[in-house]
Amino acid sequence: xxxxxxxxxxxxxxxxxxxxxxxxxxxxxxxxxxxxxxxxxxxxxxxxxxxxxxxxxxxxxxxxxxxxxxxxxxxxxxxxxxxxxxxxxxxxxxxxxxxxxxxxxxxxxxxxxxxxxxxxxxxxxxxxx
Numbered sequence: 001x002x003x004x005x006x007x008x009x010x011x012x013x014x015x016x017x018x019x020x021x022x023x024x025x026x027x028x029x030x031x032x033x034x035x036x037x038x039x040x041x042x043x044x045x046x047x048x049x050x051x052x053x054x055x056x057x058x059x060x061x062x063x064x065x066x067x068x069x070x071x072x073x074x075x076x077x078x079x080x081x082x083x084x085x086x087x088x089x090x091x092x093x094x095x096x097x098x099x100x101x102x103x104x105x106x107x108x109x110x111x112x113x114x115x116x117x118x119x120x121x122x123x124x125x126x127x128x129x
Contacts, residue, residue: 049081050114060102060123075099
């Protein structure tokens with residue numbers, strides 16, 4: 001029968017550190033997986049949905065709020081209802097507004113709650129006569 005050679009104190013410390021890092025990694029991975037699963041289950045619930053036309057943003061001169069948001073929605077194909085728990089929502093809103101010809105740049109997108117979604121916009125200078 002072969003007996004394993006005793007490990008040095010340094011080897012034991014390294015082994016314990018590796019086991020701790022593996023355990024922490026598994027715990028964090030589990031928490032992330034559960035969070036993603038919960039987000040996916042909640043995304044379509046009415047409680048987390050908001051109407052696209054509820055987005056707070058500046059409006060370019062010469063357009064009404066309704067006209068501008070309708071044009072952004074039409075040009076981008078973004079849906080009428082969006083979920084505030086969707087991790088891709090800020091990027092989707094940035095892309096949607098950037099497709100409007102009057103928008104020069106899209107700034108910060110804030111998603112605080114379904115009644116508090118805002119986006120910063122800079123508009124192309126209007127052509128003068």
